[in-house]
Amino acid sequence: MSLILTPNIESPDDFYEVLTEAQREMTDEQANDMNARLVLILANQIGSLSRLKEAVALSQ
Amino acid sequence: MLNTYDFPEFDYVQSDEQVSGTAARHSVVIVGAGPMGLTAALDFAARGLKVVVLDDNNTVSVGSRAVCYAKRPLEIWDRLGVAQKMLDKGIEWKLGRVFFRDQEVYQFDLLPEDGHKIPAFINLQQYYLEEYMVEACNQHPSIDLRWKHKVVSLNQHDDHVELAVETPDGIFQMEAEWLLACDGANSDTRRMVGADFTGHFFQDRFLIADIVMKADFPTERWFWFDPDFHRGQSALLHKQSDDVWRLDFQLGWDCDPEVEKRPENIIPRVKAMIGEDVDFELEWASVYQFACRRIDDFRFGRVLFAGDAAHQVSPFGARGANTGVQDIDNLSWKLAAVIRGEAPVALLDTYNTERAFAADDNLMNSTRSTDFITPKNSASKRFRNAVLDLAKKAKFAQPLVNSGRLSTPTPYVDSPLNTDDAGDWAGQMRPGTCAADAPISKGGKPGWLLEELSDGFSLLALGVDVVPVDAGVFTPKLLSLGKDFEDDEGLISQRYDASEGALYLIRPDQHIAARWRSFDAGAVKAAISKATGGPNK
Known part of the structure; x- marks a missing residue:
């Protein structure tokens, strides 16, 4: 199965708010650290190496 | 010293x-x-x-x-x-602990599979x-x-x-x-x-210090990322024989190796690592750079x-x-x-x-281990630290921690000496892997499968009827289950996927050259030719 590129996030605005709220009081350093952890947590949800490669390529 | x-x-x-x-x-x-x-x-x-x-x-x-x-x-x-x-x-060990700053992140057990003559590792x-x-x-x-x-x-x-x-x-x-x-x-x-x-070439240097101490540290591999006693670097503690312990300190590129090697500079580092009140003597110190x-x-x-x-x-x-x-x-x-x-x-x-x-x-x-241990830029370092942070809280991050992937044999999966498999096989064995050991018995006496293998080729018959195959100087030694040895614990059958019968051709270096479900002398000869680079002599 390839990467989902059609809308798939349940309630996009709520998600985006959660993300920005989480980092509102953070310094760049703290937010970047959090982002790194978040990437790893989400990567584990995807699991499949080929899909992770696709995601890395898309983000470059 | x-x-x-x-x-x-x-x-x-x-x-x-x-x-x-x-x-x-x-x-x-x-x-x-x-x-x-x-x-x-x-x-x-x-x-x-x-x-x-x-x-x-x-x-x-x-x-x-x-x-x-x-x-x-x-x-x-x-x-x-x-x-x-x-x-x-040697010192047998199987447990490793990984620390980040002053906290244990996780521990791994090499969990060596039972039923092998030789342990997973010795120091x-x-x-x-x-x-x-x-x-x-x-x-x-x-x-x-x-x-x-x-x-x-x-x-x-x-x-x-x-x-x-x-x-x-x-x-x-x-x-x-x-x-x-x-x-x-x-x-x-x-x-x-x-x-x-x-x-x-990696722009990094490491200090090796061997110390002699009688402290009751366990026989484990301890690895620190960014420890409080050696900030920004990594460190390793591992036991050897004669109460000698091997310590490795990452030094970074800007250090002066000659200065770092001096006992007056090493001793405070060691004390910070093992504790102020632990008695030890320095036996060896050197600085190395690797490639x-x-x-x-x-x-x-x-x-x-x-x-x-x-x-x-x-x-x-x-x-x-x-x-x-x-x-x-x-x-x-x-x-x-x-x-x-x-x-x-x-x-x-x-x-x-x-x-x-x-x-x-x-x-x-x-190279992958090195890139994890010594990240090459701040983004890599951020990910590395994120992995270590998460590994404490969530098991999923633990396999990403890389303080060295311990040596295992590389199977020659694409070797021109292999004969391709026919049919479906389960388990770790396949042409190009080294033959797994397992306990056997011979006439009631316990032994090991690898000890039975020939210095030349071997033909391991597990529930398959075979007759001797003449391949000249490469004529294989026949090893038949039930005749030459017994598989009392059933581990050979399991490791070689032999419940339906299996026949393995094993090279002089104990690697699998070919395998079949039934015996065909012509196929065995052809596989020996293939594994020896030409027609049988």
Whole structure:
């Protein structure tokens, strides 16, 4: 199965708010650290190496 | 500094050929009497070759070098009859702990599978390993160990190599049909043949300190990322024999190695690591820088390369000496067959195919470990720290922690010597893997499968009826379950997926060449031809 590129996030605005709220009081350093952890947590949800490669390529 | 070990001094003896001044032609000459050269001497001699080993020094390895020895090289040394002393003297371990700052992130158990003769890992100082092999070489009539013999030049001819060798008595000429270079990462032989040796140099330095202490630290591998006692760097603590502990401190690129090596600078570091009130004495200190690189070809005409002379890896994962011994395992039966005229010279090119493949696998693994341990930019470091942070809280992040992936054999999956599988097979075995050990019994007496394998080819029949196959000099030894041995614990059947019957052709280096569900003498002969580079002799 390839990467989902059609809308798939349940309630996009709520998600985006959660993300920005989480980092509102953070310094760049703290937010970047959090982002790194978040990437790893989400990567584990995807699991499949080929899909992770696709995601890395898309983000470059 | 303290000395727990008395270094032997081996006698220099002037050879008859140097006295007479007439160059003698030897079938094999090995350059370097380190772990690889000594293993090669024992293996070549076990396969009926006469060998001369040249070493420019006259003692064993000085200082703290290779420490961890993995199961597969120990199985090879067991085949050569030298493993028991190593196992008796070595320290067996299986638990590793990983720390980030001052907290334990997770621990791993090597969880060695039961039912193998040899443990997953032992730690042992390199000088003991060499000492035991020198003893074994001295007892072998086909091995001629020559100390204080330095190769100063070589000339390749179609059928031999001409060597100029320097001893305390001057320079003399020797000839070798084949030359095996086991002269380490800074191999002079490699320079003499003009081989490329390319890869990465890492801009980092490490301090090795061996200390002697009686503290009751457990026999475990402890690895710290960014510890409070050594901020911004990594550190490792590992036990060796004689209450000697190996400590590695990452130093970074900007340090001055000469300053770092001074006891007054090392001692405070060690105290910070093991505790102020633990008594210890310093036995050895050195600073090293490492590279990940390999030679472009393991064979240059009549000169072959093995061990660090052919490939150099970072120390994380104990992939240096362990993979070098497997080079020898791969080479020795092929070289013996070529020298005896039983196989074409082209068989030696598969030494490069198979071992360069393994070297690349080791380089990939050790480069990955190095990139995790010493991140190359702030983004990589952020991810590294994120992994370590998460590993404390969530199991999913633990497999991402890389403090060294410990050495395991690289299967020769695409080797031209393999016969492709037909049908479906389960389990770890497949053409190109080394044969898994398992307990057996013979006439009620317990034993091990690997001990039963022949020095040549073996045909392991598990619930399949076979008759002897004539393949000339490569005629396999028949090993039939229920006739030659019993599989009381059922582990052979499990490891070799033999519940429906299986027949394995196993090479002289204990690697699987081919396997079938039923017996066909023609197929066995064809697989032996394929594994030996030509028609059966």
